[in-house]
Amino acid sequence: MADSAELTDRDPRAERVHHAYAGNRLLLAMPEEARAALKPAMSLTALSRGTVLFDVGEDVRSTYLPCRPTMVSLLVVTPDGREVEAATVGWEGALGGVVSGGLKPAYGRAVVQAPGPAFVVPTARLDEMRQRFPALGDLFTRYADSMIAQMMQSVACNALHTIEQRCCRWLLAAHDRAGEDIVRLTQEALADMMGVQRTTVTAAAKVLQADGIIQTRRGRVEILDRRKLERRACECHGQVEAHFRKLLPEVAASAG
Incomplete structure (x- = not known):
């Protein structure tokens, strides 16, 4: 490779x-x-x-x-x-x-x-x-359980929540994984992942930017105010993270 x-x-x-x-x-x-x-x-x-x-x-x-x-x-x-x-x-x-x-x-x-x-x-x-x-097998089995929970929550989120809430949820998940306030992705990629038109995501991003929550540039989104982003998101991100911490406390602890 x-x-x-x-x-x-x-x-x-x-x-x-x-x-x-x-x-x-x-x-x-x-x-x-x-x-x-x-x-x-x-x-x-x-x-x-x-x-x-x-x-x-x-x-x-x-x-x-x-x-x-x-x-x-x-x-x-x-x-x-x-x-x-x-x-x-x-x-x-x-x-x-x-x-x-x-x-x-x-x-x-x-x-x-x-x-x-x-x-x-x-x-x-x-x-x-x-x-x-066996301990390794148990670790991966618990991780698979957390993945199923994420997928189940995504189904509910896509059916019940607004585009803005879903956009905020994805940005929170991306921010958690990025390790910095810059999330490197295009609005087109975000729209594809959410299964909506790019113009729909662009409109949601403009509202968040106008409220000082994010700053969009070509190929990247900067998270300016994480707490505001959390308040604007639905409960899905928090629920998935809470379940992850319960299933895999040793993995969650390693984030520190």
Whole structure:
């Protein structure tokens, strides 16, 4: 894989890469012996915006653990080619064969929305480690549960809440994963993920900008007032985060 570095004890960059474990909270929360056993099979790669990690129907052979500020969208693709985001994955988790064993055909499409680094491990190797280390299997099972919760909440949000509320919810999720006040995405990408017209998102962004909550520039959104953004959003973001903290307290704690 391009721009990858094998993580072995003989690698002169091993110490620097070790610090990068902190870039992915799920990896950092793994039992130390399980993480050490996975280490020879892991690589660190740079993901570019728009890269498709896997597509509908493909056998998922690699599991990705994004590091800040990388963000990946899991998209449902309709028969006519339209895409709607079902979940967002950043430094808190992983995607691709997270819990399934054997053949892993993808139901949706995984697309990089915010570029950056990610750890990659062969899914078959991760399966082996989950069987060898029950605590690792439990960690990934709980993470999968949190992903299901995020998807369920997204369905409710899309059906019940306004475009502005949904836009604020997504910006909060992106801000959590970015590690800075600049969220690097276009309004067109945001509209695609929300399943609405770009003009609809542009109108919502103008209202938020006029109220001093965000500042939009080409290809980026700056969060000026997080608290106001939280007040303007629906309850969905907070509920998903609260459930995540209950299921994965060791992962949530690593955010510090």
